[in-house]
Amino acid sequence: MKKPAKILTTAMIMLFSLVQMPLTQAAMITTGEAIQAQQRNIDRDNLLSMLQKDELRAQLAAYGVDAQAAAERISHMTDAEIAMLNDHLDEMPAGESFLSVIGLIVVVLxxxxxxxxxxxxxxxxxxS
Incomplete structure (x- = not known):
């Protein structure tokens, strides 16, 4: 009688150890993927730092947009939205950047x- 109990106990221990194994897998990422992830963080931080400028805050207030709400929205933007916004910023001439940024943020909002x-x-x- 001791032998079936020992076999059952061993089987149960093995079963529980298999069930509790994590199902996650680690994978290598390429250098390009790591650089892209870092660039997305830099792009988001650049947009958020632009919102700290007084001229931009004044323009947003003139449009009735709270700068804090805009910053929160930028924090929640997808990577594609951040990339689109930064692409538009890169295409703008230097003198138009503030008004264009404000306009683009208002359109996104x-x-x-x-x-x-x-x-x-x-x-x-x-x-809806």
Whole structure:
């Protein structure tokens, strides 16, 4: 009788140890992927640092946009949205950058209000 109990105990220990094994896998990332991830963080930080400038904050306030709400939205933007915003910033001449940035941020906020992701402008109703 001791032998079946020992076999059952051993089988149960093996079963529990298999069930509790993590199902995650580690994988190598390429240098390019690591650089892209770092660049996305730098791009997001650059946009957030632009919002610290007084001229940009004044323009956003003139449009009725709270700079803190804009910063929060930038923090929640996808990598594709950040890349699109930075691509537009890179294409702009130096003198137009502030007004264009403000315009682009307002457009992004309006679109996100329309899809219901944010509620920055109270007069915009989400499309449902």
């Amino acid at each position: 309006v679109v996100t209000d329309l899809i219901g992701a944010t509620d920055v402008f109270p007069f915009i109703r989400p499309v």
